[in-house]
Amino acid sequence: MRIPFNRPSLVGQELAYIQQAVENMHLSGDGPFTYRCHAWLEEQIGCPRALLTHSGTAALEMTALLADIQSGDEIIMPSFTFVSTANAFVLRGGVPVFVDIRPDTLCIDETLIEAAITPKTKAIVAVHYAGIGCEMDTICALARQHGLLVIEDAAQGICSWYKDRPLGSLGALAALSFHETKNVIAGEGGALLINEPRWIERAEILREKGTNRKAFFRGHVDKYSWVDIGSSYLPSEITAAFLWAQLENALTLTRQRIAVWQHYHDAFADLEQREYLRRPIVPPECQHNGHLYYLLLPDLHTRITVLEQLGKAGVNAVFHYVPLHSSPAGQRYGRAVGPLAQTNKASACLLRLPLWAGMQEQEVSFVIETVRAVVQSPRSKV
Ligand SMILES: *Cc1c(COP(=O)(O)O)cnc(C)c1O
Numbered sequence: 217m218r219i220p221f222n223r224p225s226l227v228g229q230e231l232a233y234i235q236q237a238v239e240n241m242h243l244s245g246d247g248p249f250t251y252r253c254h255a256w257l258e259e260q261i262g263c264p265r266a267l268l269t270h271s272g273t274a275a276l277e278m279t280a281l282l283a284d285i286q287s288g289d290e291i292i293m294p295s296f297t298f299v300s301t302a303n304a305f306v307l308r309g310g311v312p313v314f315v316d317i318r319p320d321t322l323c324i325d326e327t328l329i330e331a332a333i334t335p336k337t338k339a340i341v342a343v344h345y346a347g348i349g350c351e352m353d354t355i356c357a358l359a360r361q362h363g364l365l366v367i368e369d370a371a372q373g374i375c376s377w378y379k380d381r382p383l384g385s386l387g388a389l390a391a392l393s394f395h396e397t398k399n400v401i402a403g404e405g406g407a408l409l410i411n412e413p414r415w416i417e418r419a420e421i422l423r424e425k426g427t428n429r430k431a432f433f434r435g436h437v438d439k440y441s442w443v444d445i446g447s448s449y450l451p452s453e454i455t456a457a458f459l460w461a462q463l464e465n466a467l468t469l470t471r472q473r474i475a476v477w478q479h480y481h482d483a484f485a486d487l488e489q490r491e492y493l494r495r496p497i498v499p500p501e502c503q504h505n506g507h508l509y510y511l512l513l514p515d516l517h518t519r520i521t522v523l524e525q526l527g528k529a530g531v532n533a534v535f536h537y538v539p540l541h542s543s544p545a546g547q548r549y550g551r552a553v554g555p556l557a558q559t560n561k562a563s564a565c566l567l568r569l570p571l572w573a574g575m576q577e578q579e580v581s582f583v584i585e586t587v588r589a590v591v592q593s594p595r596s597k598v
Contacts, residue, residue, distance in 0.1 A: 217530055217578075217579070217582050218530040218532070219530060219531050219532060219570045219579055219582060219583055220532050220570060221532045221533065221534050221568070221570050222396070222397050222570070222571075222572055223572045223575075224396050224401055224572075225401075225469060225472075225572050225573035225574050227461055227462060227464070227465040227468070227469070228461070229461035229464070230457075230458045230461040230462070232461075233249065233457035233458065233460055233461050234454055234457045234458060236249075236457060237249055237453040237454055237456070237457035238454075240453070242453055243452055243453050243454060244452060244453065245268070245450030245451055245452055245453065245456070246430075246450060247453040247456070248453075249453050249456035249457040249459075249460045250268050250450070250451070250453060250456040252456075252460050252463075253266075253268055253407075253456055253459055253460055253463055254266045254267065254268065256460075256463045256464075257392075257407055257409065257463075260375075260382065260466075261382045261384045261385050261409060262381070262382060262385050263384065263385050263390075263409045263410060263411050264410060264411065264412075264413050264416065265409075265410040265413070265415075265416045265419070266407050266408070266409050266410070267407060267408045267410070267419060267420070267423055267449075267450075268405065268406070268407050268450060268451050268455075268456060268459070269405070269406040269407060269408055269423070269449045269450065269451065270404060270405065270406065270448075270449060270450065270451045270455070271393065271395065271404050271405060271406045272300065272369075272371040272391050272392060272393025272394075272395060272398075272406035273300040273303070273304065273393075273406070274406055274449045275391035275392065275393075275406040275407055275408040275449075276300050276301065276303075276304035276367075276369065276391045277304045277307060277447075277449070278389075278391075278408045278419060278422055278423065278449055279304065279367045279389045279390075279391060279408065280304045280305045280307065280308045280310065281308070281422050281445070281446075282389060282415050282418060282419060282422070283338060283339050283365050283367070283389070285305055285308035285309065285310040285338060285339075286308070286309060286310075287308075287309030287310075288309065288310075288311065288336055289305075289308075289309070289310045289311065289336055289337075289338040290310070290311045290312075290313045290334060290336045290337045290338060290551075291305045291310050291311070291312055291313065291337075291338060291339045291340075291341060292313045292315060292324075292329055292332050292333070292337060292339070292340045292341070292364075293312055293313070293314065293315075293324070293340070293341040293343065293369075294314065294315065294316075294317050294323070294324040294341075294343050294345075294559070295314035295315075295316075295317075295539040295540045295541040295542075295546070295552065295556055295559045296317045296322060296343075296345070296537050296539055296540075296558075296559045296562055296563065297343045297345070297369065297537065297540065298369075298371070298537070299540065299543075299545075300371075301341055301343055301369050301540075302540050302545075302546065302549070302550060303545075305339075305341075306545075306549045306550075310338070311336075311549065311550060311551060312540065312546070312549065312550035312551070313332050313337070313550065313551050313552075313553060314539075314540060314541040314546070314550055314551065314552045314553065314556065314559075315328045315329060315332050315553050315554065315556075316328055316553075316554055316555075316556045316557065316558050316559050317345075317558050317559055317562065318351075318558070319558050319561075320497040320499070321345065321346075321348050321350070321497060321498075321499065321502075322345045322346070322348075322558075322562050322566075323342070323343065323344060323345050323348065323349070323350040323351070324340075324341075324342060324343065324350055324355075325558070326350065326351040326354040326355050326358070327354075328553070328554065329355065329358055330358060330362075331553065331554075332553040333358075333362055333364070337362070337364055338364065338365060339364055339365040339366070339367050340355055340358070340359055340364055340365070340366050340367070341367045341368075341369055342355055342366060342367070342368050342369065342386075342387060343369040343371075344368065344369070344370050344372060344373040344376065344383050345372065346372060346496060346504065346507050346508045346510065347372045347373050347374075347375075347376040347383070347399070347504045347505040347506070347507035347508070348376070348496070348498055348499075348502050348504045349373070349376060349377070349378030349383050349386075349501075349502045350368075350378075352366075352378050352379075352386045352387075353379075356386065356387070365387075365388050365389070366386070366387035366388055367387050367388065367389050367390065367391075368383065368384055368386060368387040368389070368390035368391070368409075369390075369391055370383045370384040370390045370391060370392055370409070371391060371392060371393035371395075371398065371406070372393070372398065372399075372505075372507045372508070373392070373505065373507075374392055374398070374399055374400050374466065374470075374505060375399065375400075375466055375467065375470040375505045376502070376503060376504050376505040376507075377502065377503040378501060378502055379501050384409045385409070385411060386411075387411065388411055388412045388415070389408065389409065389410060389411065389412075389415065390408075390409040390411070391406060391407070391408060391409070392406055392407040392409065393405070393406045394406055394407070394459055394462070398507070399466070399469055399470060399473060399505055399506070399507055399573070400459070400462045400463060400466050400469060401458075401459075401462055402451065402455050402456075402458050402459035402462065403455065403458065404451075404455070405451055405455055405459055408423075408449075417431075418444065421443060421444045421446060422444065422445070422446040422447070422449070423446065423447075423448075423449040423450055424446065424448075424450070425442075425446045425447060425448055426442055426443065426444045426445050426446025426447075427440050427441060427442055427443065427446070428440050428441065428443050468573075469573040470505050470506060470573075472506075472573035472574055472575075473505065473506030473507065473571065473572070473573050474504075474505070474506035475506075476506065476509070476571050476572075476573075476575050476580055477504075477506035477509050477571065478506075479580050479584070480509045480569060480571075480580070480583075480584065481495055481496070481509070483584040483588070484511065484584075484587070484588075487588065487591060487592070491514075492513075492514075492591050492592060493511045493512060493513055493514075493591060494511070494512040495511065495512075496509065496510060506571070508568050508571060509568065509569045509571050510536070510566050510567060510568045510569070511566070511567045511569065511587070511591075512561075512562070512565045512566055512567075513565045513566075513567060513591075514565065515564065515565060516564035516565065518565075519535065519564060519565050519566070519567055522567060522587075522590050522591060523535065523567060525590040525593070526586060526587065526590055529586045529589075529590065530582075530586070531569075531570065531582070531583050531586045531587070532570060533567050533568060533569050533570065533587075534567075534568050535563075535566055535567060535568070536562075536563070536566050536568055537562075537563055538563060539556065539559045539560060539563050541556055541559070542560075569583055569587065570583055
């Protein structure tokens, strides 16, 4: 048996909806399927406005434009994240200021944020790693106190909750991703979530190449023209049609992922007790979405050995994130605060296991048995 790391999960209606989009003869963006997706996101997440984008990266770039990031502005974020979290702001001349992550959730350590704030700080980016929420009450209170913006990188966070609120509804702005590797997919896709209505009008303009096209079609202005900077951030109706099939089934996809996640979690409890590894920790105030299942091994050497042996046995496990603060571009454009010990440790020791919605029982069991054998074999011992 060979188990890939990820398999895109199709729900069934994707091709039928794409056919409908073609029959609608509206193939560019912002047609009927896009509006259905917007309405679903606004209702489920409880945000005043959701706008589809062609990627999570594009949604993050839009947050940097809306935040009006200028050369030298500082943005506090974890180093243990995907490059787009930082790139979106660097493109505007911003400086990512990297702080360490919590040892339990691997999300930004909220207790380290205040010490990283300077007169140049503009925003804090909360990355909800593995679909597990950051400590948002503390982060939002700090931001209020210092007049900073909170932006959620909720690329992995659809259908997750922090206390009684969905991820994506907690910051001023948030970004979702519908990349093939995420929980709900469109191939490439994303969404900008706007929680403060004052941003809505400008967001619509930025997304439509800096024109007031939207206001024109609503009849609010009598001609449409170039009114601001902007780009083309919207996906086509073909993409939105595919996404609509997935969103209609988002809760089922989430349940299926959580079932696999829980299966792994139960199966490795004794190995954690015997200190072969550490399992993910979900704080009681967070409800996760089963986005990814990871194991933390004792050290880099063990991680390398286990990865290699799993590969030989047919299980495609992978590590995650080379820390941004130690990447060439991170060193050129950003700045680290403190030694970032937890970031370096997670990067060295973390192993992600294959997980997708609808993964078969025997596939999950095969991964579990293989991991158990490899982790306990003398060669992977420290
Ligand atoms: C996937 C991801 C992104 C980028 O999303 P794309 O849709 O691939 O552009 C950004 N941040 C995080 C944390 C991600 O996991």
